[in-house]
Amino acid sequence: MLNRRQLLAAAAAGALARPLAAAPREVLVLGAGLAGLAAASLLAAQGHRVTVLEGRRRVGGRVLTLDAVPGHPEAGANVIGPNYGRVLDAATRLRVPLRVPPANLDSGYAIDGHKIPADAWADSPFNPLAGRLRAVPPARLLGPVLRDNPVAAGPDWCSGAHDALEVAATDYLGQRGYDAAALALVDANNSYGNRLADTSMLSLLRVGANFGRAVAMGQPVREVAAGNMRLPEALAASLPVPPVLGARAVAVRGRRDGVEVTLADGRHFSAEALVCTLPVPALRGLRFEPALPAAQREALVAIAYHKVVQGHFLVREPYWADSGEPAGWWTNGPLGRLFVRPLPGGERYNLTVWVNGDSCDRYRGPEAAELLADDFFRFNPAARGRAELRQVVRWAEEPLTGGSWALWGPGQVGRYFEALQLPGDRLFFAGEHTARANPGMEGAMESGERAALEVMRRLA
Amino acid sequence: MKARRFLGALLLAAVGAQAGELDGEQAFAACAACHSLAPGAPHKVGPNLYGVAGRRAATQPGYRYSPALEASGLTWNRGTLTTWIVATEALVPGNWMLFHSPLAPAEVPRLVDYILSRQPEADG
Numbered sequence: 001m002l003n004r005r006q007l008l009a010a011a012a013a014g015a016l017a018r019p020l021a022a023a024p025r026e027v028l029v030l031g032a033g034l035a036g037l038a039a040a041s042l043l044a045a046q047g048h049r050v051t052v053l054e055g056r057r058r059v060g061g062r063v064l065t066l067d068a069v070p071g072h073p074e075a076g077a078n079v080i081g082p083n084y085g086r087v088l089d090a091a092t093r094l095r096v097p098l099r100v101p102p103a104n105l106d107s108g109y110a111i112d113g114h115k116i117p118a119d120a121w122a123d124s125p126f127n128p129l130a131g132r133l134r135a136v137p138p139a140r141l142l143g144p145v146l147r148d149n150p151v152a153a154g155p156d157w158c159s160g161a162h163d164a165l166e167v168a169a170t171d172y173l174g175q176r177g178y179d180a181a182a183l184a185l186v187d188a189n190n191s192y193g194n195r196l197a198d199t200s201m202l203s204l205l206r207v208g209a210n211f212g213r214a215v216a217m218g219q220p221v222r223e224v225a226a227g228n229m230r231l232p233e234a235l236a237a238s239l240p241v242p243p244v245l246g247a248r249a250v251a252v253r254g255r256r257d258g259v260e261v262t263l264a265d266g267r268h269f270s271a272e273a274l275v276c277t278l279p280v281p282a283l284r285g286l287r288f289e290p291a292l293p294a295a296q297r298e299a300l301v302a303i304a305y306h307k308v309v310q311g312h313f314l315v316r317e318p319y320w321a322d323s324g325e326p327a328g329w330w331t332n333g334p335l336g337r338l339f340v341r342p343l344p345g346g347e348r349y350n351l352t353v354w355v356n357g358d359s360c361d362r363y364r365g366p367e368a369a370e371l372l373a374d375d376f377f378r379f380n381p382a383a384r385g386r387a388e389l390r391q392v393v394r395w396a397e398e399p400l401t402g403g404s405w406a407l408w409g410p411g412q413v414g415r416y417f418e419a420l421q422l423p424g425d426r427l428f429f430a431g432e433h434t435a436r437a438n439p440g441m442e443g444a445m446e447s448g449e450r451a452a453l454e455v456m457r458r459l460a
Numbered sequence: 461m462k463a464r465r466f467l468g469a470l471l472l473a474a475v476g477a478q479a480g481e482l483d484g485e486q487a488f489a490a491c492a493a494c495h496s497l498a499p500g501a502p503h504k505v506g507p508n509l510y511g512v513a514g515r516r517a518a519t520q521p522g523y524r525y526s527p528a529l530e531a532s533g534l535t536w537n538r539g540t541l542t543t544w545i546v547a548t549e550a551l552v553p554g555n556w557m558l559f560h561s562p563l564a565p566a567e568v569p570r571l572v573d574y575i576l577s578r579q580p581e582a583d584g
């Protein structure tokens with residue numbers, strides 16, 4: 001049977017190579033996150049007339065710097081990897097200064113409410129792990145299986161070569177000596193599944209492989225010195241035509257000679273091609289005429305997004321100093337993880353409560369902030385009067401996002417990865433969920449680049 | 461599952477067949493964020509590719525290569541560059557170039573020609 005590459009080769013061999021048209025053409029891009037902005041920059045550089053339609057009143061999407069909070073903490077993407085070629089290049093080109101992030105303060109473990117200093121973990125009576133896993137810190141519990149990660153070198157994660165790894169992470173780990181207590185700890189702060197049982201092992205190994213490669217480079221991670229949102233802002237400002245803000249698309253209509261987008265406020269935009277970069281939950285709210293292919297519709301319904309709730313506190317006094325407790329925590333309780341880092345000057349601190357997965361269900365709706373603050377002060381009584389909750393971000397409840405990133409359940413990589421991004425005649429899909437080689441911000445830009453190339457071909 | 465992926469590939473292939481194709485310079489848009497091609501331009505996340513033809517892999521001064529590429533023994537020419545672009549990981553497992561080619565098969569030779577044309581002799 002032919003593989004995908006051979007099929008493409010066969011198709012291309014029969015293709016009539018047309019000369020590239022020099023005339024500029026109209027292109028629409030939905031979404032001013034990094035994927036949309038990357039696509040728009042490349043297409044504008046080709047001389048096309050690009051209009052970016054953004055539903056929010058700001059650009060950046062899942063890059064979200066909380067400028068109103070001192071220290072401008074990140075509520076979305078925070079870390080720029082040393083191998084993020086597109087992100088780093090854009091920052092250099094647009095003169096957006098980067099820096100190595102200041103280190104977080106040390107953290108301890110809180111298991112079932114019992115606080116354990118990091119160096120006491122292995123021998124703590126509250127450490128629920130057994131055997132060879134006992135000395136492994138909870139945050140690195142996947143370490144032993146990542147040491148011989150079959151995805152680390154070899155065919156890429158969605159080539160089909162790793163189908164055998166498309167099993168529930170609980171099964172794969174269970175077969176490798178992770179008992180119920182170990183699985184529960186992995187589940188507590190798993191960033192790649194709302195529940196570990198619904199998480200494809202392949203996606204965990206993919207993330208581990210990417211992470212391992214970045215670490216092997218031996219270079220520091222970075223962030224934008226004035227807040228990561230400055231990068232999408234600079235990309236937007238570099239476009240010949242700035243993105244149209246407050247432009248929420250509700251319908252996409254294919255026409256013989258182009259594509260028409262209808263906004264919630266009734267405005268219409270048309271162009272010869274469209275790049276749609278909406279995250280899957282936001283995409284579900286778009287009406288497509290004609291309907292998308294059945295395989296793509298099925299994928300759009302099936303793919304879940306990861307839930308993240310963040311509470312951003314401003315700490316005015318280091319309340320942990322009296323007790324000698326660490327400032328940061330990795331917990332298996334409702335608060336998930338607490339990250340603390342000093343503001344310049346060293347007198348105040350940003351503290352981020354980061355809740356993952358189904359634990360986020362506790363912090364829903366308008367009472368979320370109050371409940372999160374209550375939980376925090378119960379966990380850290382000494383913080384009363386010395387820390388305040390400044391902002392809560394609930395990604396799963398953001399209507400134009402619907403979660404932090406796409407999740408791959410067992411079997412879903414093979415079934416849905418390609419279906420999610422099936423190009424139409426004049427309709428092309430990008431966004432983090434369609435990225436193949438890179439994760440996160442770099443994946444978003446990679447996908448925008450790939451979609452821009454598809455548009456360039458289509459308009460050639 | 462297999463059948464659906466196969467169908468997806470066919471649909472993708474059909475689009476490739478109807479549409480135009482990228483020339484070498486346009487295809488280089490998939491490389492340009494990480495690699496410059498101008499003489500003397502600084503390395504980016506990837507090394508400068510000016511004059512890469514005939515050069516042994518992982519030998520440019522001022523750039524830190526993966527141990528995997530350093531140990532590869534490759535010399536860059538039409539054949540090795542082509543394989544590197546379409547099957548990076550298969551050619552040098554564990555290398556640091558996180559790349560999945562978005563190019564149509566017919567575009568790859570044009571891209572390679574474009575890169576190979578950036579040579580001191582070709583300038584004169």
Ligand SMILES: Cc1cc2nc3c(=O)[nH]c(=O)nc-3n(C[C@H](O)[C@H](O)[C@H](O)COP(=O)(O)OP(=O)(O)OC[C@H]3O[C@@H](n4cnc5c(N)ncnc54)[C@H](O)[C@@H]3O)c2cc1C
Nearest residue numbers: 031033034035055061062077078079249431432440441444
């Ligand atoms: C909490 C958190 C932490 C993260 N940490 C990291 C990290 O450390 N490193 C990293 O690399 N990545 C990280 N990421 C991931 C990274 O932020 C994303 O992968 C990337 O920003 C996604 O870009 P995108 O363009 O694909 O999507 P988005 O940024 O979501 O952009 C899509 C855009 O479409 C707009 N939109 C939606 N619906 C409509 C509509 N109907 N009409 C018009 N516009 C619409 C949205 O408003 C949005 O601006 C993190 C994400 C989160 C949430």
